[in-house]
Amino acid sequence: MTDDPGKFPKADIAPILAGDVRAGARLMRDIDDRRETAMTALKALFPHTGKGYVIGITGNPGAGKSTVVDAMIAHYRGLGERVGVVCVDPTSPFSGGAILGDRIRMQRHALDPDVFIRSLATRGHLGGLSRSTFDVAHVLDAMGYQRILIETVGVGQDEIEVMRAAHTTVVVTVPGLGDDIQAIKSGLLEVADVLVVNKADREGADRTERDLMQMLDLRAADRKDVQIVRTIATRGTAEGSGITELAASIEAHRERAWTGPGAIERGTVRAAAQLSELIRALLADRAMRTMAARGGLTEIAHAVAERREDPWTLAESIVASL
Amino acid sequence: MTDDPGKFPKADIAPILAGDVRAGARLMRDIDDRRETAMTALKALFPHTGKGYVIGITGNPGAGKSTVVDAMIAHYRGLGERVGVVCVDPTSPFSGGAILGDRIRMQRHALDPDVFIRSLATRGHLGGLSRSTFDVAHVLDAMGYQRILIETVGVGQDEIEVMRAAHTTVVVTVPGLGDDIQAIKSGLLEVADVLVVNKADREGADRTERDLMQMLDLRAADRKDVQIVRTIATRGTAEGSGITELAASIEAHRERAWTGPGAIERGTVRAAAQLSELIRALLADRAMRTMAARGGLTEIAHAVAERREDPWTLAESIVASL
Numbered sequence: 001m002t003d004d005p006g007k008f009p010k011a012d013i014a015p016i017l018a019g020d021v022r023a024g025a026r027l028m029r030d031i032d033d034r035r036e037t038a039m040t041a042l043k044a045l046f047p048h049t050g051k052g053y054v055i056g057i058t059g060n061p062g063a064g065k066s067t068v069v070d071a072m073i074a075h076y077r078g079l080g081e082r083v084g085v086v087c088v089d090p091t092s093p094f095s096g097g098a099i100l101g102d103r104i105r106m107q108r109h110a111l112d113p114d115v116f117i118r119s120l121a122t123r124g125h126l127g128g129l130s131r132s133t134f135d136v137a138h139v140l141d142a143m144g145y146q147r148i149l150i151e152t153v154g155v156g157q158d159e160i161e162v163m164r165a166a167h168t169t170v171v172v173t174v175p176g177l178g179d180d181i182q183a184i185k186s187g188l189l190e191v192a193d194v195l196v197v198n199k200a201d202r203e204g205a206d207r208t209e210r211d212l213m214q215m216l217d218l219r220a221a222d223r224k225d226v227q228i229v230r231t232i233a234t235r236g237t238a239e240g241s242g243i244t245e246l247a248a249s250i251e252a253h254r255e256r257a258w259t260g261p262g263a264i265e266r267g268t269v270r271a272a273a274q275l276s277e278l279i280r281a282l283l284a285d286r287a288m289r290t291m292a293a294r295g296g297l298t299e300i301a302h303a304v305a306e307r308r309e310d311p312w313t314l315a316e317s318i319v320a321s322l
Numbered sequence: 323m324t325d326d327p328g329k330f331p332k333a334d335i336a337p338i339l340a341g342d343v344r345a346g347a348r349l350m351r352d353i354d355d356r357r358e359t360a361m362t363a364l365k366a367l368f369p370h371t372g373k374g375y376v377i378g379i380t381g382n383p384g385a386g387k388s389t390v391v392d393a394m395i396a397h398y399r400g401l402g403e404r405v406g407v408v409c410v411d412p413t414s415p416f417s418g419g420a421i422l423g424d425r426i427r428m429q430r431h432a433l434d435p436d437v438f439i440r441s442l443a444t445r446g447h448l449g450g451l452s453r454s455t456f457d458v459a460h461v462l463d464a465m466g467y468q469r470i471l472i473e474t475v476g477v478g479q480d481e482i483e484v485m486r487a488a489h490t491t492v493v494v495t496v497p498g499l500g501d502d503i504q505a506i507k508s509g510l511l512e513v514a515d516v517l518v519v520n521k522a523d524r525e526g527a528d529r530t531e532r533d534l535m536q537m538l539d540l541r542a543a544d545r546k547d548v549q550i551v552r553t554i555a556t557r558g559t560a561e562g563s564g565i566t567e568l569a570a571s572i573e574a575h576r577e578r579a580w581t582g583p584g585a586i587e588r589g590t591v592r593a594a595a596q597l598s599e600l601i602r603a604l605l606a607d608r609a610m611r612t613m614a615a616r617g618g619l620t621e622i623a624h625a626v627a628e629r630r631e632d633p634w635t636l637a638e639s640i641v642a643s644l
Contacts, residue, residue, distance in 0.1 A: 305590040
């Protein structure tokens with residue numbers, strides 16, 4: 001499967017490289033279940049990836065992110081591109097297909113064989129959602145999807161980490177979401193390459209855009225070239241007002257950021273984000289195994305609840321025994 | 323300082339136990355900076371804690387959480403209680419005092435010596451915000467604050483983890499935040515002990531409350547007793563409509579959950595959340611040191627960006643070398 005079978009362990013990756021949807025879904029399930037075979041397959045797929053363009057979409061809950069994503073799918077499909085979508089919902093316990101409420105709206109694309117949508121949710125206490133997101137995006141890349149859209153539902157630290165792995169990050173907001181200073185937090189703005197004011201026909205769109213421009217002025221010189229796009233995204237049609245402009249802004253960012261001498265530096269930042277998450281997840285797996293050997297987390301926590309032991313000493317002893 | 327000086331290392335915790343604000347702030351800074359002395363102090367403080375009642379407040383951005391928190395501070399101050407507040411903002415790069423925009427509104431309480439407000443923000447790539455939150459809440463407990471309010475700004479996986487460490491979790495929403503299914507995600511609902519419909523004078527409050535009731539009906543039998551409270555929180559006054567009812571609902575939950583036979587089990591769940599975060603953070607520290615010895619994360623990520631190495635093999639080798 002690879003040029004150097006000594007370097008990458010053997011895995012049957014041919015169906016995935018051929019774009020087989022069932023094989024892809026199976027590997028994504030294995031990633032979710034943290035199977036060793038998934039690691040093997042990902043390593044083997046690596047030399048075949050790097051062609052997909054990853055676009056992150058984040059922003060306030062209620063800003064209409066999934067409507068924007070839906071319109072973007074229609075836009076890229078109109079250009080004949082194959083589109084993979086990862087929906088990251090850290091507040092839901094369910095991974096899989098279109099289980100999540102707002103995912104159902106995207107089902108229009110479910111019949112299109114050139115659109116692949118995968119929802120990811122949180123799995124247990126020690127996290128690892130960002131890691132799964134990177135791994136799944138990698139599979140979509142290997143499957144030949146030219147556009148890979150990553151949409152986050154929540155707005156937290158993990159979601160910002162997810163966005164660091166995108167080539168272009170789109171932050172969506174809407175007018176009238178309470179105070180604007182609260183609506184777009186500075187950290188969210190920091191990762192934005194393109195800003196979208198969605199539902200731009202609503203009252204207050206001018207003020208929201210003005211506020212965003214002021215916030216952009218406060219940024220570092222190399223991050224001032226962020227474009228602000230107004231959209232009135234309409235579900236299931238690429239003609240949603242502003243979607244063509246949004247796609248053009250994304251291409252403009254791609255041109256600025258990913259061609260020329262800065263590209264390898266940016267690629268390093270992306271890789272660092274992915275590596276951090278992978279290391280974090282692998283360490284968490286090890287900690288879980290160590291705790292299981294000591295009766296499990298609950299048993300250990302019981303001693304803290306009864307105030308027989310303090311959590312800091314306990315945590316140090318668990319980490320020391322790894 | 324402790325009954326058993328052999329068990330807990332020596333640390334000058336007397337000023338903190340006496341409620342000295344400067345000593346408390348200094349320790350919180352040391353926690354933020356991950357100083358070894360902070361660990362020593364926390365261990366020494368542990369036998370003196372367990373008296374503060376921790377209330378988590380989370381919910382949609384724009385729901386008016388900080389206004390609700392502000393009114394709650396006024397309420398508890400009216401009862402003569404001392405109040406500590408931790409504001410968790412994973413989307414901001416700044417820790418410390420009232421740096422964050424919406425924190426400024428709470429400054430009214432800044433002159434009150436019996437109110438202590440601390441903002442926490444994200445620090446670097448490998449996280450650790452939840453850990454800092456637990457540690458800071460522990461210091462506030464040791465300082466003698468009877469009510470400890472933890473407010474999260476974001477809504478993500480980390481924020482939900484933070485909420486697991488509260489005695490009572492309050493989830494705040496508002497009418498008209500787009501589709502309600504999007505406004506309150508199931509995971510957020512899962513951690514809710516009390517639900518607040520804030521800005522209840524807005525159109526749609528009846529529908530929002532009805533939707534929440536339906537969502538509660540779908541929950542497990544032991545989690546159906548969640549109360550829904552309507553508030554019209556007014557900044558800086560305990561008379562904000564519904565705040566007394568909210569406090570009563572919190573007390574009712576405290577009575578149900580934290581007295582009687584279930585209390586130790588619940589305490590174990592809280593301790594498990596704290597332990598998980600601590601272990602995660604300690605492991606991340608170790609990973610950072612290991613990577614530093616190999617030229618740092620950026621140097622390692624460079625090999626991935628140039629596609630000389632795949633991230634999975636690299637991450638495994640780093641974890642294996644710990």
